[in-house]
Amino acid sequence: MGNLSELQISLIAIGMVVVMGVVLFNWMQQRRYRRGAEEAFGREHEDVLLRTAASVEKDERVEPQLGRELLDEFAMEPDTESPRVAELAEPETKPSSPPVLDTPITRIEQQPSFVNRVSTSVDNITDAVDYVVGIESGTLIADSNLTKLLQRKFDFGKPVRWMGRRSPEAFWEEITIETNNKSxxxxxxxxxxxxxxxxxxxxxxxxxxxxxxxxxxxxxxATANCPDIQQAYARAVLLDEFCTQVDVMIGINIISKDTGAFTGAKIRVLAEASGFKLGAEGVFHYRDENNAILFSLGNYEPSPFLPTSMRMLITHGITFLLDVPRVANGENVFGQMVHLAEVFTDELDGIMVDDNRLPLSDSGIRKIRQQLGAIQSLMLARNISPGGETALRLFA
Known part of the structure; x- marks a missing residue:
């Protein structure tokens, strides 16, 4: 009996160690995915869901102020990578019902990266979002030397890209380590x-x-042509100030009523039936025909949506997110997101609210739409097409 008791105690101890190990492993996995979800949503953004209070607490997100003084202060050069939109269409009369989900979204067509253009001097190529340097040589620069230059593209804290041409009459083309095998x-x-x-x-x-x-x-x-550093830094600061003004993420929350909750299984069925696909970071993404993310769907609570745990997950809310500067035709995309949010609200029997958990009314949605249009118009006025290549670079 004594030996049997010791065996039982040993088995119990081993069982406890195994259980603790499983709990620790699950905790580490949950933490890793949560960190991935936070990275997917990016840094904190301004939120355009309007506040009803007259004052805002220090830690709350503030509605962006699109003042004319910023427009006058920051006169950007033309964006050579994205087509300029001369004017926005007159706002159409908003229908009483939300836009139909299967209505195709017309995206602004973007020019390919580094459009081929004939130029006779470095001065003919300018870009408002880059510090541009030029190198002119009387002979062809050896590929081995150029490789050393390309290998330092990650040494300066921001993205670096190189272009080259073989003669003054040739086209400019992008150069990478992979393509640097020509003459x-x-x-x-x-x-x-x-x-x-x-x-x-x-x-x-x-x-x-x-x-x-x-x-x-x-x-x-060879000869180097490098613009003034202080002037370039001043441009960088002004560009960052402008981007801060238009860097807005719209969030629409759907929370459960009273003490109710939403099941992960139902959320996943609704999301996949609506066209969302679950990403590895624990967030659903709704994409266009070019695989560009239009908006996302995440958990209102900290836990991410994981494929392995969705069936057992219980949550009291979900959040739709639209990254305004990274989406073309934002008002149309916002209409689609609102429509889906309404579908989810009905199917889950929830309540559509803002970040203060106040019900989101039709007038509130109209104000958000107006804010979104104003932000994207401001970007277009500075020749940065929302959702275009330059915008995707700036708001990465």
Whole structure:
């Protein structure tokens, strides 16, 4: 009996260790996916769901103010990568019912990256969102030398891209390490992005990029053309200030009534039937025919939507999110998102609310639509097409 008791105690102890190990493993997995979901939604954005209170607490998101002083202060150069939209169409009369889900969305067609263009000097190519340097050589620059230059594209805190041409009459083309296997180039353009969602490029990084360009040009016996660093940094700061004004994410929450809850199984069925696909980071994405994300659907609570746990998941809310500067024709896309939010609200028997858990009325939705239109009009006025290549670079 004594030996049997010791065996039982040992088995119980081993069982407890196994259970604790499983719990710890699940906790680590949950934490990893939660971190992935937070990264998928990006940094905190302004929220355009309007507040009814006269004042806003310090930690609340503030409605963006699109003042004319910013427009006057920040005069950007034309965006050569995206077609300019001369004017927006007159707003159509909003129907009483939401737009039909299967109505196709007409996206603004974008020019391919680095449009082929004939130029005789570096000065003929400008870009408002890059610090552009030029290298001119009388002979072809060896591929081995150029590879060393391309390998430093991650050394300056912001994206770097290079273009090249083989003669003054040739087209400019993008150069990467993978494509650098041709007969060489006589002229190069280096483009260091001035800002993104992490903020403006630093003056130190600009100086290091210029120094690298000048040293490379000297090494290959070429001439470097590098604009003034202080002026470039001032442009970067102004660009970042402008982007902050239009960097808005619209969120629509659907919460359960009283003490009710939503099941993960039903949410997944509704999401997949509506065209959403679940991403590895625990968020559903609704994409267009080009696989670009139009809006997303996540858990209102911290836990991400994981394929392995959706069947057993219980939550008290879900959130639809639209990243305004990264979507073309935002008002149309917003209409689709609202329509789906209404479908989910009905099917889940929930309540559509703002971030203060106040019911979201038709007038509130109209105000959001107006704000969205104003933001995207402001971007177009600065020749940054919402959802276009430049916007996707700036708001990454």
């Amino acid at each position: 060489g180039y006589r002229n190069l353009l280096g483009r260091l992005q001035l800002a993104d969602r992490a903020g403006p490029v630093s003056e130190v990084s600009l100086s290091e990029f210029r120094d690298m360009t000048e040293n490379f040009a000297a090494h290959v016996k």
